[in-house]
Amino acid sequence: MDQTVINILNGLSSGLLLFMLSSGLTLIFSMMGVLNFAHAGFYMLGAYVGYASSRVVGFWAALAIAPLVVGVLGAAFERLCLRRVHRLGHVPELLVTFGLSYLILELVQVVWGRAPVAFDPPALLAQPAFTLVQSAAAGLSVVAGHADAATCAHAACTTFPATRAFMMGVALLMLLALWLLLRHTRVGLVIQAALTHPEMAEALGHDVPRVFMLVFGAGCALAGLAGVVGGSTFVTEPAMAGAIGAILFVVVVVGGTGSLVGAFVGSLLIGLLQTVPLTVDKSLADAASALGWHVAIDSAAWPLMKLTLAQVAPILPYLLLVLILIFRPRGLFGTRDD
Amino acid sequence: MTFLSKPLAFASTLALACLALHPGAAFAQKGETVKIGWIDPLSGLMAPIGQNQLKSFQYLAELFNKSNPAGVKFEIVPFDNKVSPAESLTALKAAIDQNIRYITQGDGSGSAGALVDAVNKHNERNPGHEVLYMNYAAVDPDLTNSKCSYWHFRLDADTSMKMEALTTFIKDQKDIHKVYIIGQNYAHGLQVARFAKADLARKRPDIEIVGEDLHPLAKVTDFAPYVAKIKASGADTVVTGNWGSDLALLIKAANEAGLNVKFFTYYANNSGTPTSLGAGAAGRVYFVGYGHPNMTGTIRKLQDDFKAKFNDDFYVADIYTELQLLSEAMARAKSTDPVKVAAALEGLRLKSYNGDIEMRKSDHQLQQDLWISVWQKTDAKNPYSVENTGYTFAPVAHYDAYVASTPTSCQMKRPS
Numbered sequence: 001m002d003q004t005v006i007n008i009l010n011g012l013s014s015g016l017l018l019f020m021l022s023s024g025l026t027l028i029f030s031m032m033g034v035l036n037f038a039h040a041g042f043y044m045l046g047a048y049v050g051y052a053s054s055r056v057v058g059f060w061a062a063l064a065i066a067p068l069v070v071g072v073l074g075a076a077f078e079r080l081c082l083r084r085v086h087r088l089g090h091v092p093e094l095l096v097t098f099g100l101s102y103l104i105l106e107l108v109q110v111v112w113g114r115a116p117v118a119f120d121p122p123a124l125l126a127q128p129a130f131t132l133v134q135s136a137a138a139g140l141s142v143v144a145g146h147a148d149a150a151t152c153a154h155a156a157c158t159t160f161p162a163t164r165a166f167m168m169g170v171a172l173l174m175l176l177a178l179w180l181l182l183r184h185t186r187v188g189l190v191i192q193a194a195l196t197h198p199e200m201a202e203a204l205g206h207d208v209p210r211v212f213m214l215v216f217g218a219g220c221a222l223a224g225l226a227g228v229v230g231g232s233t234f235v236t237e238p239a240m241a242g243a244i245g246a247i248l249f250v251v252v253v254v255g256g257t258g259s260l261v262g263a264f265v266g267s268l269l270i271g272l273l274q275t276v277p278l279t280v281d282k283s284l285a286d287a288a289s290a291l292g293w294h295v296a297i298d299s300a301a302w303p304l305m306k307l308t309l310a311q312v313a314p315i316l317p318y319l320l321l322v323l324i325l326i327f328r329p330r331g332l333f334g335t336r337d338d
Numbered sequence: 339m340t341f342l343s344k345p346l347a348f349a350s351t352l353a354l355a356c357l358a359l360h361p362g363a364a365f366a367q368k369g370e371t372v373k374i375g376w377i378d379p380l381s382g383l384m385a386p387i388g389q390n391q392l393k394s395f396q397y398l399a400e401l402f403n404k405s406n407p408a409g410v411k412f413e414i415v416p417f418d419n420k421v422s423p424a425e426s427l428t429a430l431k432a433a434i435d436q437n438i439r440y441i442t443q444g445d446g447s448g449s450a451g452a453l454v455d456a457v458n459k460h461n462e463r464n465p466g467h468e469v470l471y472m473n474y475a476a477v478d479p480d481l482t483n484s485k486c487s488y489w490h491f492r493l494d495a496d497t498s499m500k501m502e503a504l505t506t507f508i509k510d511q512k513d514i515h516k517v518y519i520i521g522q523n524y525a526h527g528l529q530v531a532r533f534a535k536a537d538l539a540r541k542r543p544d545i546e547i548v549g550e551d552l553h554p555l556a557k558v559t560d561f562a563p564y565v566a567k568i569k570a571s572g573a574d575t576v577v578t579g580n581w582g583s584d585l586a587l588l589i590k591a592a593n594e595a596g597l598n599v600k601f602f603t604y605y606a607n608n609s610g611t612p613t614s615l616g617a618g619a620a621g622r623v624y625f626v627g628y629g630h631p632n633m634t635g636t637i638r639k640l641q642d643d644f645k646a647k648f649n650d651d652f653y654v655a656d657i658y659t660e661l662q663l664l665s666e667a668m669a670r671a672k673s674t675d676p677v678k679v680a681a682a683l684e685g686l687r688l689k690s691y692n693g694d695i696e697m698r699k700s701d702h703q704l705q706q707d708l709w710i711s712v713w714q715k716t717d718a719k720n721p722y723s724v725e726n727t728g729y730t731f732a733p734v735a736h737y738d739a740y741v742a743s744t745p746t747s748c749q750m751k752r753p754s
Contacts (some may be wrong), residue, residue: 003505003570006562006595007563010560014560018586114385115385128594157596157597161594163594164562234559234560235559235583237383238381239383240559243557275563278564278567
């Protein structure tokens, strides 16, 4: 029971980290009409800038500085590069972001090297957020921080790291802020108008290119924020962009490109799909025999049937991607039909 | 060509080959430069280990160049293989193109297997340009059994030998009842699981294997789901062959989740892992190897000097064995030609930093003593602070070479 709770929390926290990235990506998609291939690159840049600045000013200041730096870089890229390419159509735009992703990767390797850097969370986050105590007598209970040794002597104690709780907190705060901004402020109204009806918004006197630049910069800043949180919780190294980039596109396609709700649901779904199946050691053959059909070890289907869910877990998100593209191309919450 | 001239053509080829094989017959090997192509990761999650090994190689080459039995100069030429078998082959090609006749690799039996095949083929097709492969860390037993090669020499103890030592130790640990096996999903991880199950069943049939997991090599950054699974299984002990980031992050996740079990590992001393162990793992993490950080004599001096120079730990001590064996074999062969050196290496016995060693002739597996040590605070007897943590690996068991020695099924094809 306690491990099920921990598993679900693990899944939700990695899903929420994904949401910090997919929300920005999907906003930018609504605006440009193309996927920003460099988005995971900005995530990595956030982690490295966070690492570099945390060594000078400490982790908490870095948590503010890194998103700002990455946001400004993103906005500058939109203003100086993407805007010029925009007139040429979607394919050049796509290629330019694709090129940028490589540029960021090489730049990071030149500046910080190819090996992982030691980006550790601050002492406050290096301890457990809470402890789950599972005892035969009292059932499941929750203790904030560490449970005392006496309790754990005759009960199973599992701690949940503060880094992950912090990750969830930051993502949820960000979700709230984003929702308030888009739904309840004038800026949000202008952004929504510029995203759906750019000509009309422009005719009404709004500077639509500037709105695009700000949205692009804000999306990148969110990715940078996710980078600081993710980089300090897991590992900060040059392959981190590639590793999360692939899964990010799955999230956006599954949730529905251009939909914030879709990005949220898709992120949580993929986050859970990445962690929970890892803990299930049952195979198709087990499922079949539970239904009364026994697969022989020498049958042709055995090599496939014997694979446990834990073994195939890494491909499940991609399987979902293919299924969604076949049966519901616009994604779970997508509005576009193209 | 008529069939009559065939023997003639063969004879002349042979003569040419003999000439090519003995270019320096009239000269001694003294003063020659021996280039060693080092093929291991310098990028990605395993890069810290590769960097440490490369530094160790360069440091020891410098030391051996001051004096060695053969009077040769070693030069280390690094190639980054990104822990990938395919990239290793590209690196081998590049090394051969640069006329490098000795290669060395260690990180990953996948790459090692690919290199053995490629070296075999190369040597068969290019007589006179043979390449010798010194394996200092890839421990898949197949490399000295079913896939054994005359051109491959292994300096580290293989998976079966280390598991033999580990299980001999576990046999007497009465508080171990439930074991969980976790490993990287490639040759090495599979072999560790196989030998752990076989050896435990033989020595401690009462121990229950409560779970078994394989995960991708050098890809996982979040081990929390695996740790939750270990916890749910009720295991009191984890046996793992993981190395590099896969061990450091596994133990980090275990510490974060409060997983209070014993870890029996192959590589807890690898760069980055000691730092992630911390105080929480004291007395719980063991590792088996051909040495430990608190040895005395030659190796202690090297360790201290290395730390003073690079502020890093020198722990891949069989690099010392490698250069020691190579220079001794070159001195005996009076040549740096890999063909002659290989012949001299077979059955070579030496006194090394960890006792008497022998390069077993039948399969080219080095026979040496093994130690099991445990993570604990430094004390008067075990003063070496690993990665400046204030903690160290203190020896708890020492096994003579014959205890952990395992038989071989190698049917070696020797060049005639």
